[in-house]
Amino acid sequence: MRAVLKFGGSSVQNLDLMKEVAQTIIEKKNTYNELVVVLSAMGKTTNSLIKMAKDITKYPNKRDVDLLISTGEVVSIALLSIMLNDMGYKSIALTGEKAGILTKGTHTKNKISSIDTRRVEAHIQAGNIVIVAGFQGFNEAGEVTTLGRGGSDTTAIALAAKLGAICEIYTDVSGIYGVDPRIYPDAQKLTQIDYEEMKEMAFLGANIMEPRSIDIAQNYGVTVYVTSLKNPLEGTYIKEYKQNMEDKKITGIAVTEKVVMVSIRRIPYSTKITAELFKDLALNEVNIDVINQNPSVGGTINIAFTAHADDLDAVNEVLDKFEAKNPTIQVLKVNEVVKVSIVGSAMRSQSGIAAEVFELFAENDLEVKLVTTSEISISYTFDNKYKNKVVEVLAKHFNV
Ligand code: ASP
Numbered sequence: 001m002r003a004v005l006k007f008g009g010s011s012v013q014n015l016d017l018m019k020e021v022a023q024t025i026i027e028k029k030n031t032y033n034e035l036v037v038v039l040s041a042m043g044k045t046t047n048s049l050i051k052m053a054k055d056i057t058k059y060p061n062k063r064d065v066d067l068l069i070s071t072g073e074v075v076s077i078a079l080l081s082i083m084l085n086d087m088g089y090k091s092i093a094l095t096g097e098k099a100g101i102l103t104k105g106t107h108t109k110n111k112i113s114s115i116d117t118r119r120v121e122a123h124i125q126a127g128n129i130v131i132v133a134g135f136q137g138f139n140e141a142g143e144v145t146t147l148g149r150g151g152s153d154t155t156a157i158a159l160a161a162k163l164g165a166i167c168e169i170y171t172d173v174s175g176i177y178g179v180d181p182r183i184y185p186d187a188q189k190l191t192q193i194d195y196e197e198m199k200e201m202a203f204l205g206a207n208i209m210e211p212r213s214i215d216i217a218q219n220y221g222v223t224v225y226v227t228s229l230k231n232p233l234e235g236t237y238i239k240e241y242k243q244n245m246e247d248k249k250i251t252g253i254a255v256t257e258k259v260v261m262v263s264i265r266r267i268p269y270s271t272k273i274t275a276e277l278f279k280d281l282a283l284n285e286v287n288i289d290v291i292n293q294n295p296s297v298g299g300t301i302n303i304a305f306t307a308h309a310d311d312l313d314a315v316n317e318v319l320d321k322f323e324a325k326n327p328t329i330q331v332l333k334v335n336e337v338v339k340v341s342i343v344g345s346a347m348r349s350q351s352g353i354a355a356e357v358f359e360l361f362a363e364n365d366l367e368v369k370l371v372t373t374s375e376i377s378i379s380y381t382f383d384n385k386y387k388n389k390v391v392e393v394l395a396k397h398f399n400v
């Protein structure tokens with residue numbers, strides 16, 4: 001049996017902790033005879049490397065940034081390999097390129113296009129623990145690339161897919177909770193979660209796994225086990241599973257903080273004008289989340305949308321221009337909003353969940369601002385002040 005074990009930055013932030021990682025890997029040799037290990041950079045290394053580049057210039061050249069931030073993972077894999085070899089366990093450290101991870105796209109945001117695992121396989125056959133640098137690869141031009149923040153999860157799961165291995169992810173939370181225990185301390189840990197649900201949770205702000213990596217796991221049927229070094233036996237499996245009749249209606253609640261909500265009233269009703277607004281927002285690199293448009297009344301419409309609070313300056317710039325062009329409009333901005341989403345694949349077959357939730361909010365005097373739905377989730381936007389209450393009411397009601 002083979003496994004890919006991935007350890008996040010906090011598990012290798014110093015040599016003492018790295019030693020615990022090394023011991024875990026050695027113990028794992030009892031369960032799996034073939035081991036590949038993927039590491040992140042030590043602690044907050046990637047952040048500090050990016051900060052140094054930005055201290056030089058606001059817009060550092062992205063090719064250089066990739067070369068720079070790829071060094072974080074190179075340091076951690078080399079140190080771990082030195083450690084394991086010193087402890088008497090044959091191991092070899094490989095950069096993304098040496099591990100055959102070919103990528104495409106723009107620098108700092110590359111995607112894996114293929115993995116040539118011949119070298120990894122050969123090292124496994126030679127009896128090595130193979131340690132691969134997470135988050136990096138190389139492109140057709142032979143240059144070093146990175147996969148976007150949190151990309152080590154993607155490296156690990158993609159390698160597991162290619163190698164036909166299970167993937168164990170070691171992080172600081174010991175598994176996936178139905179809701180972030182920092183917001184709701186009574187949150188329950190899930191023993192398993194469906195790929196679709198996990199993807200939805202990850203995209204909606206549950207900050208545990210890189211959402212793209214779950215896509216790969218699902219496409220290739222990789223079983224992922226999320227756990228911690230402290231409680232390794234109490235993790236959560238991410239895999240395909242069939243809902244039982246008695247399963248919960250709602251599997252999890254995701255909370256996205258730092259959201260700004262903009263509502264614009266009395267926009268002249270013309271798809272051209274709307275298109276221009278969203279094009280300008282896109283050109284300004286604002287990532288729009290929820291969009292809500294009302295039917296036209298008397299030749300005007302109202303539009304509301306949400307974006308990440310970090311993009312506020314960029315949003316303001318666009319709105320100023322938009323107001324200057326369309327003087328009849330009225331802009332209202334609420335900076336302090338939060339998006340709370342309920343997720344559950346049971347929503348596909350069960351009706352009435354939306355109604356149930358509206359009733360719950362009404363009983364508890366919780367005023368919703370915006371609502372959006374997907375096939376397996378419903379997201380509600382609220383004033384920040386309601387955050388804890390909303391989560392508590394939902395978590396208790398749905399037993400999350
Ligand atoms: N070191 C990279 C980051 O901090 C990749 C990772 O940790 O997954 O984003």
Ligand code: MG
Pocket residue numbers: 008150153208209210
């Ligand atoms: Mg991570």
